[in-house]
Amino acid sequence: MELLEIEQIHHTYFTPNSATTALENISLTVQEGEFVSFLGPSGCGKTTLLSIIAGLFKPSAGTVKIEGNTLEKSRHKIGYMLQQDYLFPWKTIEENILLGLKTMDLLTSEKKNWALNLLDEIGLEGVSKQFPNQLSGGMRQRAALVRTLAVEPKLLLLDEPFSALDYQTKLKLEDLVFETLKTFNKTALLVTHDIGEAIAMSDRIVLLSAKPGRIHQIFDVPEELRKSKPFQSRNHEAYSDCFQLIWKELETLESTK
Structure with missing residues (x-):
């Protein structure tokens, strides 16, 4: 069942002397129980998009719906977990x-x-x-x-929740969060700079281009990785191929900034 619908999101930040478009033409649907990660170069608007989905501020244009309802009627259905506790x-x-x-x-x-x-x-x-x-x-x-x-x-928003932790703790928490969300069939969106983390935890990965942020490409994580715990998937042979594919696309985006 479709839980989240993002339609034609556009957002521009205004100052007295300038206007900066952070997001442009972002449209995406997310199914119930799905885990989707957002990757992209610095300045591609990942956190801005998550903040809009959370209802922290309104986009310049476009709509976000949860179970067919507007955010005004759905904010109680959203949980937000940040880098700091x-x-x-x-x-x-x-x-x-x-x-x-x-x-x-x-x-x-x-x-x-x-x-x-x-x-x-x-x-x-x-x-x-x-x-x-x-x-x-x-x-x-x-x-x-x-x-x-x-x-x-109904929906969990995760904004780099493991980035402040040491690597061993981070890996343990990835497994814990993954298992907990699967147990309760929760839908989650993750913002991260870590390609490996995105692959290990996600069903799909949305790669954003920068300035303004647009959807560049969406990757379906191989089924054998989706079924495995994050720590196990990092050791699977399909993990390396997936990592290299996304790395090359990200390098291309970085070189054209």
């Missing part, structure tokens, strides 16, 4: 992960128990009463994932 340092992990539910007036004992159980399931058993500064970066990002999933969003 943005946990409130003066609140416990339990208070942090329940914050979205409380803010949206959705907090019930059933939803609280579900969120705390998920915290245990992703390897954070026994930390609910601790504070963020007592946890490692990887543990805080896990808590941020639980906070995002607690409100049961």
Whole structure:
């Protein structure tokens, strides 16, 4: 089923002395349960596009719909996970992960128990009463994932959520997020600069050209990689071929900037 529909998105940033077009003619549909990554040169508008989909600001032109409804009616269906965990340092992990539910007036004992159980399931058993500064970066990002999933969003937006972590932690979290989203059949969009990460986690990869950002090419990740956990897919023979193909296209875009 089609979950997300992006139609003819165009966005221009205006200053008193200039106008810069960040995105032009972006149209894309995403199916329920699909994982799509956005790649491209610096300045291609990846984060701008994600912010528009999140409803943080309106595009200059075009529409975004979730399950056929406008963003005004669908913002509660979106979860956003950023590079920084943005946990409130003066609140416990339990208070942090329940914050979205409380803010949206959705907090019930059933939803609280579900969120705390998920915290245990992703390897954070026994930390609910601790504070963020007592946890490692990887543990805080896990808590941020639980906070995002607690409100049961239809669509998850992931803006380089692993880039601030060390490489080993990053690989472990890729597997964790991948498995968690598959378990709950969540739809996700990932912005990343990491070709390998995009291949390992995605069903499709959208390569954007820069200035202005346009869809240059869409790659379907081979089925044998889509079925594997990210760490396993990085060791599959099809991974290297896919990496080289996308790398060459990205190099072409970089050379024509």
